[in-house]
Amino acid sequence: MSIINDKKERIQWFQDARFGMFIHWGLYSIPARGEWVRSSERISKEYYEQYFEEFNPVNYNPKLWAKAAKEAGMKYAVMTAKHHDGFCLFDSKLTDYKSTNTKLHRDFIKEFLDAFRAEGLKVGLYYSLLDWYHEDYLAYADRHHPMRGNEAYKNKSHDFDRYLDYMHGQIRELCTNYGDIDIMWFDFSYDDMAGEKWRATELVNMVRSLQPGIILDNRLEASGESYGSIKTLNPSIYSGDFASPEQIIPPEGVTDCEGNPIPWEACITMNNHWGYCSTDKLYKPAKQIIRKLVECVSKNGNLLLNVGPNALGEFPVEASQLLSEIGLWMKENNKGIYNCKMSQFVKPEWGYYTKNKNLLYAHIFEGNIGALPLIGLKDKVKKARLLSDGSEIKFCNGWNTKEFEKDLFINFGPIDTATYPIPNHIDTVVELELL
Template sequence: MYQFNRKEYEERMKWYQEARFGMFLHWGIYALPARGEWVRSPEEMPEEEYLQYFEEFDPVDYDPRQWAKAAKEAGMKYAVLTAKHHDGFCLFDSALTDFKSTNTKCGRDLVREYLDAFRAEGLKVGLYYSLLDWHHPDYPHYGDQHHPMRNNPKESNEGRDFNKYLEYLHGQVRELCTNYGRLDVLWFDFSYGEGERCMRGETWRAHELVTMVRGLQPGIIIDNRLEVSGEGFGSMYEGDPKPWHGDFVSPEQIIPPGGLLDKNGNDLIWEACVTMNNNWGYCALDNNFKPAGMLIKKLVECVSKGGNLLLNVGPDAKGNIPDQSLEILAGIGRWMKKNGESIYGCGKAGMEKPEVGRITRRGNTLYYHLFENTIGAMPLQGLSKEQVKSVRWVHSGAEIKIAKGWVYDNYPDIVFADLGPDPVLPDPVDTVIRVELK
């Protein structure tokens, strides 16, 4: 049975900490009602009503090569697709269910096509798999915290065999880990509940599950949601990781205010998963999209705190990433082409956050991310002149001189970078300067 090994852990996490930026893809038959991927739960929608979307599903425009190109152009290094969400519908050709994409009008294994396309672009590939399943007859219905039929006493749990469901869950994970080549990330979602209705850890036979996954996919990275969910940090935080704790913490719709440390003050590896608008799955009436400039700054914030950003897109029922999402990705990509060196392989600077932006660091190189200008030269607080080898604009490589003069003599402990006479920074979103230390 699998046991945590620190050396192996650090080795498999190297590429992930280098990558820093990934794409989350929430897609399924819930794109047809277009009210988000949870649509069945809040609406308490019966199974027979939901099945109409299974009969209609036919993503005629689905071309994962276009998705992969959009991700790569945005500067993303990995992606995670929902192979199965809480509704139980599978985007892959599982031998264990008829509720799958190959049985819809499209008749295609959508997971296989996604994996082939993203690998062809040189991106790391991951799959999301829901531990919940509102379609499976042996998953708890009445009284469950989230099931659409939780309030319907006619959907009694009498005769339901949860062990049969666990065999199904383990069997499908085995299929994904066996039939689709090398997987880089497995993103389980999610654990919940307490007491008699605890759906966490060994409720899922988690030790057995993780042992199987790591045996079939050596080096795979697993999230922490077999143990907790977006609301918790798990046993890695306690400094005594359980075998099923996962490899990273997964804060959802929040960037941790101070980054994440365990209770002993050691850095935790984490990834903030964030939506572009207010929904994960396609929602036709949700136009509350975060602008590219804001998301660039949020990516920088994650990296400056030692974390990754997994940014979600929700393709529509035809298989198209919404135009607004593509425009945002393109905007991020233009910035990343010029400034990606300040993101990839970077992390915490170990310095106080400056007033005008943030700092990321790789070794002896500091990247000052300037969100606003100053009056006069730019203070590089936390550095002495003796420490600085060179200062350059990242976008052009041009030298930036250290400012001298009586204005700055009052602050002998601060280095000032002379950014020139223009009070407007070259990039109004985030202008990056590189400081090489001696």
């Protein structure tokens, strides 16, 4: 069976789920200036060590996180097992730089996996290919390392293969000691640090031998700004199962070179940071996030929404409130998200369509003057129902719609030609049963 056919089988649950939670958490939650703080401020290993000594998230309770994710309508979650700073949230036997050596002596990844599985969610682990703590990771000449351009590191020797042995060993631990892992989310490739620079073929073969059903992102050869060979008709063995655009929703989705859709997942932040940033209060409103989730699904994509817990192990209040608001909408309208994909119909001006078999979901963001047009759907729809409560929506036959013979019209009040507000200002979803 080809690489492409293999992908289609194991990716199906992911494409049905459509909505997941990303969790960026680690030592960087203490300085609280984002997960790249050590690089952006060129912080030395010695100075950063204070956060390792201090890390004491006494309020960490992943059961609460899992419950919040489930109530928000999310079907899976991905958490940072190791970010670029090299600190491990799991009990690796290959390093002392890990959560079990901090004040609480706990394996936070094991607790995360147990809690989210208990809520029925699929689970994934994020693992950074970069490592600013390991002595054998490139420093002086690397454009991301905190010590880049630092003359004290110019002649420092590195054995990159020794780092790769370490990195592969940690992935083996994660794939061996923690039960079934549904997603491995690698991050990221750049410049010549891509593909076989990571010994990617060897790594993928090892992961798939230990976790046959796992799905992988595309960042062993790409990043959030590129897709790699997953877009080609001859993808590499390490091309991944889905593309991972970052902080953007592709205008036309993601397709291969012949225009065929390929699985993708847009990862976005709630504010403007992945890791906790105490001063970043620019949280996106629930309305925007819900509409962007709909947009992703309408283009055959998923949305992975990030939360950056604080140093105590808590979700920020703003994040918890957003998840609750999203959950209220999802509770009534999730049929227009789960198991849905792009429809064959042209995107309407008032919103988007998603589709599941013979059910077409009209996601209406904006009301119309008079009846709402469903362009090209005349004689193609058996019935219409408001998804939130199942109530019937009658087709309009107003005198002012006679000219539009190919179009179907609906309205949210008794008079066909009158103007009524849409029932839900965030997104009113109408389920259309196609003939």
